[in-house]
Amino acid sequence: MNVSTIENPVLDEEAVRRIVxxxxxRSASIDGGRSSAALIASKGTLDWAYPPxxxxxxxxxLGMESSIFFTFYGLNIIHKDYERLLKxxxxxxxxxxxxxxxxxxxxxLPGMGPIAxxxxxxxxxxxxxxxxxxxxxxxxxxxxxxxACQMTMDAFGYKADDFIEGxxxxxxxxxxxxxxxxxxxxFI
Amino acid sequence: xATTDIEATVVVDARGLLCPxxxxxxxxxxxxLAAGQVLKLLSxxxxxxxxxxAWAESTANALIEWHEEGSEFVFHLRKGQGG
Numbered sequence: 001m002n003v004s005t006i007e008n009p010v011l012d013e014e015a016v017r018r019i020v021x022x023x024x025x026r027s028a029s030i031d032g033g034r035s036s037a038a039l040i041a042s043k044g045t046l047d048w049a050y051p052p053x054x055x056x057x058x059x060x061x062l063g064m065e066s067s068i069f070f071t072f073y074g075l076n077i078i079h080k081d082y083e084r085l086l087k088x089x090x091x092x093x094x095x096x097x098x099x100x101x102x103x104x105x106x107x108x109l110p111g112m113g114p115i116a117x118x119x120x121x122x123x124x125x126x127x128x129x130x131x132x133x134x135x136x137x138x139x140x141x142x143x144x145x146x147x148a149c150q151m152t153m154d155a156f157g158y159k160a161d162d163f164i165e166g167x168x169x170x171x172x173x174x175x176x177x178x179x180x181x182x183x184x185x186x187f188i
Numbered sequence: 189x190a191t192t193d194i195e196a197t198v199v200v201d202a203r204g205l206l207c208p209x210x211x212x213x214x215x216x217x218x219x220x221l222a223a224g225q226v227l228k229l230l231s232x233x234x235x236x237x238x239x240x241x242a243w244a245e246s247t248a249n250a251l252i253e254w255h256e257e258g259s260e261f262v263f264h265l266r267k268g269q270g271g
Contacts, residue, residue, distance in 0.1 A: 054207065054208045057208050057212055058207075058208040058211055058212065060215075061208070061211050061212045061214075061215035061216070061243065062211075062215070062243060062246045062247060063215075063246070063247050127206065128204050128205060128206060129206050130205070130206070130208070130209055138212060142212075
């Protein structure tokens with residue numbers, strides 16, 4: 001009798017891999033979810049505004065239907081005043097490149113935040129990195145769903161009017177309804 | 189095949205731009221083409237070398253060839269069926 005056990009498998013590893021691979025390909029070919037991406041943007045600093053916008057616009061360029069759910073501080077990114085709200089702080093951010101090494105005590109001095117924000121803006125401009133404005137315009141042109149978290153809006157006292165044109169409003173269920181059908185979901 | 193032999197229907201100039209713009213501009217321009225037509229992309233972004241082939245593969249468009257010309261990267265892409 002041919003009994004399959006862990007010690008004595010009937011199928012070798014390569015055979016199992018082959019089956020899994022072909023099953024995955026088969027399910028991908030009949031599953032529309034492989035062509036949609038549902039992202040969450042939860043951070044409201046200039047540096048962290050970039051990853052969700054870059055990934056969503058690229059996903060749309062790859063032919064995926066994409067959406068970003070902006071929650072908590074991520075709401076800064078789609079706020080009408082995003083250019084003033086999106087800042088970067090060198091304080092508690094040891095990975096941030098500085099022209100000269102600076103202790104936290106110095107980084108905490110008044111004025112260091114605006115200086116760091118200006119530094120990042122001018123560096124990005126100099127290197128010709130797309131601006132947040134360009135990426136937001138692109139996102140709307142590519143029909144990326146921009147969804148503001150209603151709960152955070154209520155908690156922080158934001159009104160629908162505070163956000164850029166094209167923003168929709170919803171809660172966790174609005175995100176999950178998209179996410180459950182997407183193969184790509186990221187929390188940023 | 190010499191790359192100068194490839195007739196491109198449209199040229200996308202993404203020189204000086206960084207991720208995600210070369211991919212985004214390519215995707216946008218490709219939408220206007222018919223299946224079989226060729227798009228030529230000029231880029232100075234080294235990331236394009238990985239991103240453009242990955243984009244082509246995910247969108248069922250064909251990367252015919254790419255090469256470096258000085259500090260520029262030149263890509264020829266053929267629009268696929270429904271791509």
